[in-house]
Amino acid sequence: MTRRPLPALGVALLGLVALVAVAAPLVAPYDPGRQFGDFASAPPMRPHVIDDAGAWHLPFVYPIRLVTRLERRYDEDRATRVTLRWGRGGTLVSADEGTGPLLLLGADSLGRDVFSRLVRGSRLSLGVSVLATLCALVVGALVGAAAGFRGGTIDALAMNVADFVIVLPAIYVVLALRAVMPLVLSTSEVFWTLAAVMGLAGWPYPARGVRAVVAVERRMEYAEAARALGAGPWRILLRHVLPAAKGLLAVQATLLLPSFILAEATLSYVGLGFPEPTPSWGAMLQEAGRISSLVDAPWLLAPAAAIVISVLALHLTAGGRPTLERTVQAAPVNN
């Protein structure tokens, strides 16, 4: 049996990202909205195990201190070691606050810990994407199955609607939708709205694939046999025909999920996503939108790195999934 290291790596990365998202309250050292006024745009604090004298220690950081506020210059206080504390105070890692905050990925312009916001933001960004993917797959599978199984007018209508949704300029639809909604939306309202909107925008893609699979499979001998044995259309569809689209749906999931992660980021980036101070990866990237951020505060791009890693993990994982081609080949062939 051939070893497949890349899908394994993808699964491992995906597992890590999922773990961080699930355990976010335990991993993030601070409340994501907490502002450390004297640490605006502070750089990341690097953990060390060897001090300047070459002696080994348990992991520690050097506290940073403000040198010039206007120039946002900070220095490490190399005379002071702050040992990282593990599992204390209900968080994975923390430091004695008397020496200043622990900023593993630096701070944003309001002095908020980027690491805490990134970890907390993973819940929303990944959560809304997973929910939207499930929504798109369920709706797409049902519509596609109905269209492929019944054919005729239902098929034509469903596929025309799917085509219509695909050609809609999504950003304008979202803008129009946002305009008719209340001015202030809570985080949970935004969460469900985004998931619903993205899910409804994504269903045509799996629907078209499922429709094609079902349209072929329903004429197969095993389906005819089931029909001859008295199975009803629902039983034939759900028990015999639809399972043939499992591989396709899996592939679609690995395509839709990363695109929804990016869509959430895009919508939040343009101000249509989660409101302040709720952290999501896209909302966090708003601040990194200036080209000078790359020079002055590259740590603000941490959400971009998280998105790249998540999408990459999904793509690597997808490499280990049965492709549509293999799924179709594996299906019974009518000679």
Add this chain to the structure above:
Amino acid sequence: MATPRRLLSATFFVLLLAAALVVGWRLARRPIAPAQPDRAESSAPTRGGELSGSFRSDAVTYNRYVDRSAAGELLALLTQAPLVRVNRVTDRLEPWLAESWTQSVDGLVYTLKLRNGLAFSDGVPFTSADVLFSFGTLYDTKDSVLADGARVGGKPLVVEAPDPGTVVFRFPEQFAPGLRLIEGVPILPRHKLEAALNAGTFADAWGATTPLTELAGLGPFVLSEHVASQRMVFARNPRYWRSDAAGIQLPYLDRLTVLIIQDQNTEALRMESGGIDLMVSGEIRPEDYVTFKRAADRGQLRLLDAGVALDVNLLWFDLSNSAVADTRRPWLRQKAFRQAISCAVDRQVIVNTVYLGAAVPVYGPISPGNRTWYSPAVVGCQHDLARARTLLASAGLSDRDGDGMLEDATGAPARFSILTQRGHTIRERTSSILQEQLRQVGLTVDVVPLDQGAMAARWQKHDYDSIYFGVQSTATDPALSPEFWYSSGPFHFWNPGQPQPATDWERRIDDLMRRQSNSLDPAERQRLFTDAQAILADELPAIYFAASRVTLAVSRRVANAQPVPQVPQLLWAADTIAAVRDK
């Protein structure tokens, strides 16, 4: 086989990200080259040369009298001239097209002597008939945007021209700022526009399609080229009347090119890379300071400190009649609630975090940048959370369910929204800090960034809880800002355009402002205005937090710049700004 391709793309992604971070890191730590000697500051200004600047909007008409836009104002500043000018550095009134004036004993009549031998850029002589025409047009034109600012107590000035070199202005009542009132009125060429006025088409005259040769003015430049949404090119007006102390005819510049760059990030990049010499539209944002400082340390440009800004952003609540009649959240309109907000906010945190220290805490609309009218005696509540909680309790807000957040008497959460301008980092970040700081006293705040137009529409319809915003003003004398101070004013933000003062304190402010506007005694005016500020600081219909220090960036080619905090911070003295000539 997909695996090698995925491996390749994964490697590419990781390398790209790493390269971006390394480049960023390197750039941030680039060694600083020693700054070159600054010829712009050391040498006397010389005639000739050209500069380029950026501006964020384009002119849609060349007719200042019907154009309120910033671009229209800039165009008028460069190509037209008023009778008198306020020197932004000294804050004193200077003769301009009028070389001198006298004031009657009762302070109601000003007689201005016009300069001899002046001519418009097309060669036609300038006389008092042009002044008569301009003020007649100003008050008669239906769409005039300058008329309200040139009235006293709602009445126009009476303008007479006893001879071609003399103009008389009769004020309807005593008005302390005097001729400062007409500083913003450019004198138009009668010979070019009288026909349009007579035909009733003045509002359409000098539209964007007018050939540039049809325009004429008394300003230092003439508009020689205008490519819509791209650039405006201003050439020297050869008939401009001013000379410097050495007798050199102004303006110093042969040409000034203004590029239309709408995006502030692009503008900053162009400035940093040397693509433009100055940013006409404004100051450096705090977040850009470090980039410009680095460029200045490399000797690429100079940073100019223009002092503390006069314009201060403000947070106001909807106190209009419809809002006051709304019984759902009565606490939102209570004075104690507004005072609690003022006490709950640590202004120094805003100064340090949003402005990176380049600002000062303020408690009212007059910042320390306004040296004449700022009163240190008018102070608001310093950061005091205990007092804020007490005031909130007196407004009927307390933590009834023990969740740490406040509720009103009905058990509804003490929650309100702040609308602010999307994309304006100062306002967005300040709003975020307000949100966090007010959370500490149990108030839930929703920050809603909106486009400026959408926000203005909600303001006009009174469809909001509170707004954090700001407007630009060039006038230092409060009597020239009646639109803000008077209850009937259109920029009396919390309840604009009141037919009668809605509250007793607004009536008292109206009265104080009227008296200080009419008084010719400077000490009396100061006292009355301090009283008006004290009422405002107590009632807090608008809450102020910080005034920025204005820092400007100019290239090493810009000489003789006189930076001021008001816009346009450099081109207010466009005729004396000069370019360093390459040797």
